[in-house]
Amino acid sequence: MSEPPKPSAEFLSEAQEVIESFSRNLLQLDAQQRSGEFDPDLLNAAFRAIHSLKGLAGLFGAGRISALAHALESTLDSLRLGRLPLSQAALDVLFEAVEVFQAMLTVFGSEDGETVSTSPLLGRIDALSPDGDEEDGAEDLAGLDPALLGVLTEYEEHRLRENVRLGRRLYRVHAAFDLLAIDVGIESLKSKLKEFGEVITYLPSADSGSEDRIELDILIGSDASLADVAAGVGEDGVRVFALEGEPSAPQPAEVFVPAGVTVSATPTPLPMEDDGLELVDAGASMSLRSISQTVRVDLERLDVLMNLVGELALVQANLSGSLEAVRAIRGAGDVSRVLQTHLRTMDRKLSLLQQSILDVRMVPLGQVFDKLARVVRKLGREAGKDIRLAITGADTELDKLIVEELSDPLMHMIRNCIDHGIETEAERTSLGKGAAGHIDLRAFQKGNRVVIEVEDDGRGMDWRAIRDKAVLRGFVGEVESREMTRQEVIDLIFVPGFSTRDTATEVSGRGVGMDVVKTNIARLSGLIDVDTVPGQGSKFAITLPVTLAIIQALVIETAQQTFCIPLNSVLESIMVSDAEIETVEGHEVVSLRGKTLPILHLSRIFGLPTNYRYMDPGRIYVVIVGLAQHRVGIVVDELLGQQDVVIKPLGRALRGVPGIAGATELGGGRTVLLLDVSVLVEEALGRGDGGPGDPSSRPGEVAHA
């Protein structure tokens, strides 16, 4: 009994949730603070978040988190009570706390005894605290019923005073609700009242007439006149009173008295044909049970489900094989037809099951975007640049694992925007641009893929400068460089080791370069494209699959080995004869509708033994795969079909092999390797070995979309 509960997943997940909502509050407050006026509700929500965190951490024995939350709670209390101004400096400290809390949660419960230092932050929190315990001003609340003031929290009382100080009038809005429909009624009334000003608190009192009804007095502060407020909420049969100097027996305002003085906000009365009691009870317990409609699940458990579904698909494939065997038995026609019907149904249900599990893994990109917004604010302030971040599509959903892995590359790109892309204020002003730099972060779904764009309005990249630097550093020969298109030149920023200050791709020793960003994105089976206009800015677009857990694959055989190719990179399959395969400068190519594209032999890439060149020189299958604008053909001996495959991580032996993205199981317990198309395409385009002399990287000779 005396032991604190185990540092459970429940603590970590709720604490994480609390900190995320705290962070969102801060981001909104930050934007509002800059524009001059902020919503006190946001600050109060931030206070409550940290108050909850303190309680939570205390319960689970996270003493240091609790202590930090306690210090922060006092600061937030001072902020919301107006004893401390909400300055950018104060926001800096609050934002720092988000990072520290997250770091603490990460190491919390880990065995290695690692700790996050909180003393610098505690020092800064302490330095913020107001000198004296300055009380609220003497704004006159004398007219108010002391009994009423007595049940307000200190904060609510402060908001009353603050509204008076701002010259607003205070109103008491009286309403009665049916208990059953109180949540609906309150929400609708609240949204109406919010249009007039600030809703400060709700005071419930029992309806003397009925146990099933509640009367509420809602205190609001507003610039509007009594008549306007009364008219605004009038339809609900709600009464509005001015609060100043109000006697304890209030008189309704003369303006508005609806026909049925205090009527219920419930739109429809309960059907009471029988005695109605059962119905009432059922409704009440239903809404009481609905505290939380969500369940948090460990991703590993979902992986187990996903693997099971994958295995079921194999069982199903085996059953189909057995069906074929049954069909061959004379006189079993009826049985096999019935079996086939059942198998088809099972197939459909399995697909649905698979899709449902995938849906569960989806999380909104907003999780990462919030983190980026904090980074933008922090780096912007460090760099002395005023940067406005606009986010759209934060509710776009992606597989949880992809969202996690995206954080680092996106962070790096945002950093580049701020450090190198966006000019200093002075520079921008002299160029006639607005002093504030802008970064747009956009996400949207495009077919079965998700696109994330990071666009800035900074100085952009000068492709000629990139080309000159590439030549200078020996990445390309001078002659070749002249034949490269603008886009090809810009793509050089993704080549390992290529980074120059002049081209705004230098990384200031703080992180990875664009080549690493590209590798990270490619690991997620994603693509990255860049477009830039000198003087106007750069736009990076990342295209990602919605999930990596399961993919549709084309199953092929070559050199007596079976491989899977992700179907979303397969454009088409063609058949050629060996006479159509030409060799240009040592590389094999074929022509497809007037374009030349390089072809690849997996046996050569993976060093597989083969005794023959082609099984049938007149009928050679070539699978055309594409990534971005590149097209490459892969020579295969046989096309075995399409299948949904569940991707499993590779064992240690294969993990480092380029060109292999993962493994999967096909029917009959065979393990099959999944090809990494992005690596293979690069191989074929000669970035790895052929170099720029490779014909495939020359414009005009290679198929470009």
Next chain:
Amino acid sequence: MALPVLLVEDSRAVRSFVSSVLESAGDYDVHEVDNGFEALRALPRTDYVLIVTDVNMPDINGIELTRFVRQQPKFAQTPVLVISTDASHPDTERAMAAGATAFLAKPFTAEEFLEALARARGGQ
């Protein structure tokens, strides 16, 4: 018959902690709600023997809820335990003035909760 208790608290983890402490301490049937409106709904339906409420809640705060509870004849004597920020905070004093029986500051351990529970039930 298990004794019905109403627990009003917006943190899920704190709710489940308090419930488990209560349920292992006695034959209590803890009814959890996460906001004041749900509490208003629950109160008329059950003769709770104990009400535990957070003070810092949006919309209807714990002080207002306590006052409301005391207005009901059937809850005039029912122990109300409020969970507050700290003992010296004006909100704690106001909750006590509104009729709370005992208070408990966050964060608290199981023992501290049980001590406060004893204070609240002893104060009947």
